[in-house]
Amino acid sequence: MNTIAIDPAHAEPREFLCREEGHAHNGTLLGFWLYLMSDCFIFAALFACNAVLGNSYAGGPSAHDVFDLHGLAVNTALLLVSSVTFGFAMLEMARERKRAMLGWLAVSGVLAAVFVGLEIHEFASMIAEGAGPGRSAFLSSFFTLVGTHGLHVTVGVLWLIVLMVQLGKHGLTEANRRRLMCLSMFWHFLDLVWVGVFSYVYLVGVLR
Amino acid sequence: MSHPSESAHGAAAHADDHDSAHPSHGSLRGYLTGFTLAAILTIIPFWLVMDHVIASTQATIIIVLGLAVVQIVVHMIYFLHLDTRSENGWNMLAFIFTIVLVVIVLGASIWVMYNENANMMPMSPQYMHHKQGS
Structure with a gap:
């Protein structure tokens, strides 16, 4: 009955014909990238709205009347520097220097929070x-697009605060590294979307 | 990645071991290069628009949009570390697919609505003024 199992000829591991690559070791990062790509569609739809409705002033103020380009330059600088400091935090993570990493994360978070504060001030005025x-x-499409981006940055700041508490409590565990890599992608992605916002909505909006 | 001693070998050895499974963290040089390029590509369009450097509005718009596209590529390479190897190329494939759809969404919306406005909705103040004048 058991002779087949004992027979040394059958003891060697069976070979399966599965030569292509298996699942990635950590699929979360690919999944998060796919989420970011789907987020691209949200922004693409809102950009398309702005492109179509950008001249429909309904007799109200035009882009030239309402946009403050000096404030925009400050906001753009804040977000770009915040993106780079987040990169520095990721470099410190790779070097296992938790304290320096938390420092750079705090700098990134403060810069993004100031960005959101200035944007709320701009909206309010x-x-x-x-x-x-x-x-x-025109103003509906402007508030929807820029507001959606601002909401993303706000959520990013909240996520960062929660993650900094996690890092403080549990240190650089494998799970925390993975979360930090996802947030890093999210952070850089929002800066990338902002390039489209300041170039198209503001600068081209003022010109056309 | 799980061995603390591995980090002592530096980012290069680390990247070689895990490049296919994990995105690289980049390097200080990479982030600074990206920052410098992004800053230059941001300052030029602001300067063009705020100081009215070029007389032609059309030309300024094309240059501003062109610089934005270049800056997005710079962000992709230096900040998001997008290359054909990360996640066995799936990141790049998903990105290319997204770009194709985004171009269709944006291009078709602008194209269709421009013609719609031009042919079917004579509601602009200039038109109304023209109509009253004739």
């Missing part, structure tokens, strides 16, 4: 001037 999202199709 626009609404106070009567250029709120209900004034014209």
Whole structure:
């Protein structure tokens, strides 16, 4: 009965014909990348809205009237520097220097929080001037696109705070590294979307 | 990655071991290069628009959009570390697929709505003024 199992000819491991690559060791990063790509579609739809409705002022203020390019330059600089400091944090993570990493993460978080604060201030002053999202199709599309980006940055800052608490408590565990890599991609992605926002919505908006 | 001693060998050895499974963390040089390029590519469009350097609005718009595309590529390479090897190329494949769809969404929306506005919706103030004048 058991002779087949004992027979040394059958004891060697069976070979399966599965020569292609298996699953990635850590599929989370690929999955998160796919999420970011789907987020691209949200922003693409909102950019398309802005492109179509950007001239529909309905007799209200135009892009030239409401946009403050000096404030925009400050916001752009904040987000770009924050992206680089987050990169520095990832380098410190690779070197296992937790304290320096937390320092760079805090710098990135503060810069992004100031960015959100300035954007809320900009929105509030626009609404106070009567250029709120209900004034014209142009302003509706502007508030939706820039507001969606600002909401992403806000969520990123909250995520960063939670992750810094986790890192402080549990240190550089494998799970925390993975989370930090996902947040890093999210952070750089938001800076990338902002390039489109300041170039197209603001600078081209002022020109056309 | 799990061995602490491995980190002592530096980022290069680390990247060689795990490049296919993990995205690289980049290098200080890479981040600084990316930052410098991004800063230059940000300052030029701001300068063009704020100081009205080029008389033609059309030309300025094309240059600003062109620089934005270049800066997005710079961010992709130096900050997001996108290359054909990460995750066995699936990152790049998903990205190319996304770009194709984004171009269709943006291009088709602008194209269709421009023609719609030009042919079917004569509601601009200039048109109304013209109509009243004639």
